[in-house]
Amino acid sequence: MEKLKWIDHELKVKYGAEEVLLLPKEYQLLQYLWERPFQVFSREDLLDAVWSMENPTDRTVDDHIYRLRKKLRPLASLLSISTVRGKGYLLKVEEQVHQSPLAEDQDVASSAKVLFHKYHLYGQGKALKVLEENQDIFGFELDVEHQCYLHFMKGDFEWFLKDERSFWDTCYYLMHIYSYIQPDKEKSLHYFTKALAEEKLPGAHRTEIRLLNRLSLLIFTKRLSEAENQLSASKKEIDDRGLHNLYPLTLLTELYLVFLQNDKPAIEKKMKEVGETLEKYPFSREQATFLIMQGIHCFWNHEEDKADRFFQEGFKLFKEAKYIPGLMISLNVILFFIQEFRSESDLFSTYKEMWRDLAFEYRFSELKSQIEYQLDVHLNRKNSSL
Structure with missing residues (x-):
């Protein structure tokens, strides 16, 4: 520090x-x-x-x-x-800065992790920032996983390309960043699938990739039959293992699928179910994502002005949570569904311009080539072709 x-x-x-x-x-x-x-x-x-x-x-x-x-x-x-x-x-x-006597206290470290998890779930970006900046005062030090998440949350993506940490600590985040900025979702799906076979990937990361991340990419590559099978398996495992925190995200991902299937009764039913679920699990990121999906629902119903208002509300909530990846995911989703429903809409050019601004600010072109190189080196060792 x-x-x-x-x-x-x-x-x-x-x-x-x-x-x-x-x-x-x-x-x-x-x-x-x-x-x-x-x-x-x-x-x-x-x-x-x-x-x-x-x-x-x-x-x-x-x-x-x-x-x-x-x-x-x-x-x-x-x-x-x-x-x-x-x-x-x-x-x-002063060369010697005295370490807090709490630094070795496991109860303090455990409590800090609980706080971190709660702040993360409820989108308390400012609280996470205070926790990060004052580790020495509170008497603990965040482990590599929590450090990775904080840099990811803040949009400090270049941090993951430095040689100061193991690729397997950062692999999960590199693949996510890549999936936001790579237009060809087939490539992203390839890397997530390859990573599942790697024993060095942390177990928690493997679980989320299997249950959620591949599922959304199957949908966005329009492998709908495979996505339906994966969705059913994911919901069963989440229920069997009591992974309740993943349930809202699973339902939100299911919304992508029902919109693509263009089944009006199913869409209305699922929108209601997600809204009721988020009353039980009022997680900030999921609420922001639901605002985006409410905008998609309005766009699907040809209510473009209303859709735009929902999109802006979702962006505002992500900004308040200081969760930069949420902005990128949401723009991916908005542009995908606008192209699916009515690509001639004026909203397409509006949000495409917003995407170009993000691409310039976060240097997507350079990030994409550097991340792809890292993923190829570690995940395509036996088969270098995509």
Whole structure:
């Protein structure tokens, strides 16, 4: 965990529960010293580094150092600015940061995991962010799986391509990211199917792939007969094993299928069932997804303005939950069904433009090629062809 966090857009530094708000030049001066700890800098050195385009006096440095010292008192256990007589100033950084005595307490670690799970289920993105940023204060450290989920949730997809962790820890997330940005869903289905045969894939990931992820891809590749069989098997296993948290997602996925089958009574019945189920399981991501499906229902009924309002409400809920993958999944679903029902609709160009904006922001083209390379290396070892 980092000792000191820099919040550039707010000109803040944060250490544990302490936050210090600085003026622009104070922030720049502290950052310069922080990057060069235990080095002595004269006033002239600091003037050149921080005020290179201005004409301040020597007193400017002294005044800023004075104010910095006062503001940084809450961080005294980590750093301090010392005066070296006749030479200048240096920043001292404490090398040893004392670990919380709770760090080895298994009850604390277990409670943190329960909190994480609850915040995740109910879409409490802000709470997850606080939990992540203050692990040292709360006395625990998130394991690799929880770290992966947090980076995934925030849309920090490039993190998964770094060589700092095992491919098998990140495989599940790489395949999901790939499935959002790869137009050819057959390729995504191929990788999910290959992964099921890999013993190194964590068991929980294998379960979700088997019960849910392949099911949605079977639907979007229009293998409807196979999807129906998988849906029946998934619902039975979820019921037999008591995996109740997966039930709402399974019903939402079933909605995709009934819309493709274009069976009006079945659609109306399933919409009602999903709504009733989400009253029992009010999970934020599932509620946001249901708003998207209510929009699809309106679009199917030729109520395009109403559909658009539901889509926007769903996006808003995903943003409040700080769940970036939800936006990408929803755009995939919206564009898929608009093309299925009425591709000439003005909504198609509206949401296609939104997709292009996301593609630019998250660099889909580069991500796709890099992820595909990783998946090929590890999942296509015996058969390199798709």
